[in-house]
Amino acid sequence: xxxxxxxxxxxxxxxxxSQADTRHDLQMExxxxxxxxxxxxxxxxxxxxxxxxxxxxxxxxxxxIGLGVVATITLLYFYGAIxxxxxxxxxxxxxxxxxxxxxxxxFMVKR
Ligand SMILES: [Zn+2]
Numbered sequence: 001x002x003x004x005x006x007x008x009x010x011x012x013x014x015x016x017x018s019q020a021d022t023r024h025d026l027q028m029e030x031x032x033x034x035x036x037x038x039x040x041x042x043x044x045x046x047x048x049x050x051x052x053x054x055x056x057x058x059x060x061x062x063x064x065i066g067l068g069v070v071a072t073i074t075l076l077y078f079y080g081a082i083x084x085x086x087x088x089x090x091x092x093x094x095x096x097x098x099x100x101x102x103x104x105x106x107f108m109v110k111r
Contacts, residue, residue, distance in 0.1 A: 003018055056094075060093060
């Protein structure tokens with residue numbers, strides 16, 4: 001998943017570079033409030049970890065789709081119809097993303 005917040009000046013999304021899985025992890029990493037730099041208008045703002053939202057990382061979904069297609073073709077060749085089960089791989093990637101996004105967005109730290 002990707003983490004982002006928004007810029008008060010130009011209302012554009014600002015991406016946050018972090019591997020944190022929850023707001024708590026993000027707070028441990030960056031502090032309860034941290035500075036972000038908007039790449040669109042250049043303004044620097046202080047953001048609270050609760051202002052950060054998680055969204056789907058499309059790269060991971062595409063990776064899952066790619067992996068699913070390759071695995072399906074390979075398994076179809078060797079094992080026949082059962083290989084189509086690997087078409088479920090992108091769905092598993094999607095579900096995993098959705099559950100981590102949900103857990104990130106539903107947990108707020110105390111202000
Ligand atoms: Zn901005």
